[in-house]
Amino acid sequence: MRRFFACWLLALGPLTVAQAAISVTDDTRQTVTLPAPAHRIVSLAPHVTELLFAAGAGPYIVGVSEFSDYPPAAKRIPTIGSALSLDLERIIQLKPDLIVGWNKGNPAPQLAQLEQLGIPVYKSEPYSLEAIPRSIESLAHLAGTEVTGQAAASAFRTRLKQLRETYEHRRPVTVFYQIWRAPLMTLNGTHMVSSVLRHCGGENIFAELPQLAPTVSVEAVVKANPEAIIASSGEQEDLFALWRRFPAMKAVARGNLVTIDGALLNRSGPRILDGMENLCRKLDEVRSKQR
Structure with a gap:
């Protein structure tokens, strides 16, 4: 029986690790996978910072780009340069487990350098109003804050529907x-x-x-x-x-x-x-x- 239990634990171990992995698809249709929820996140654009806070990941942001001025708590987070000129050395020093970049706003070579260092990069580029709540849900999933993210996404969709019907x-x-x-x-x-x-x-x-x-x-x-x-x-x-x-x-x-x-x-x-x-x-x- 003990031998059976030991074998069962060995079999369960890899399965548990596999289940813990988190994957989402970003706005460039690339899959971003993390071994566990991200708790050291760097935001490379003001709109990304706002999305992360809405997703409930605000407490996990360790660096933001310049002009990330909302919500007020974002102003107290260290900056890593402008969206157009990232301070890669500063970003690396922050030891992020997730970077959320701006696909068309950040320099593509710099985003590629970060990826080559093995840091997961989620590229944000919502092209429609409908994509915004999806982005909130995806970022919440990566940060392990699904309850907050789903509530924010649902509230967004409800309000959008009301505005459309009205105007x-x-x-x-x-x-x-x-x-x-x-x-x-x-x-x-x-x-x-x-x-x-x-x-x-x-x-x-x-x-x-x-x-x-x-x-x-x-x-x-x-x-x-x-x-x-x-x-x-x-x-x-x-x-x-x-x-x-x-x-x-x-x-x-x-x-x-x-x-x-x-x-x-x-x-x-x-x-x-x-x-x-x-x-x-x-x-x-x-x-x-x-x-």
Whole structure:
């Protein structure tokens, strides 16, 4: 009997280890596997930091990129450089058991170097509103905080559904979404901000352009004659001085020069729904000014 029990324990050991392994698929469709929940996590982008906190993994974050300013607790975590220029030596010194990177925002060679060192790297790039709660669930699974993550993901989906049902079937409003002034830049229809616009009943006048963040001409905007022009309040100086030179444009004539909080709407994190609700309400104000 003792011999049988010993053999059973030996057989059970490898099985238990295998069951303890944690695997998820990241936003690049790559599998990330950990031997145990991650308790030393480095975040390489502000939106990633917000996703990790929403997932309940905040206490396990040991390093963040610059501008990770939400929630307030994130400001107290050591920084590892900017998203565009990572301090690899500093990251290695933190001895992370998981790195959550920004697929299109972090330098690909630096992410590859971290992977070559044997550090698991989850690459984040939510391309849709639906991908955000999935990201929260995946990160919670990697950190062993599934209960918190599932609750946050469920709350996100419920609120998103409510906002869609409230706003997306209202009268369409044509919009120019300005992300930069010199050169004049916007976003195309595949960007998440355009998805938010659609759910608010907005129509991006440059949705069909192939580039994600195309440069456009003043003449093209004037010709499209949008009903509203939207810009981020994060910029300095007068955001709309250029457009006031064209008083016949609908957006100018009707006073529909709209500012939004870029930190809410431009980050692919859970607070995007706060930005969405604010934007939807502002487009309702635009509708009320129709002449």
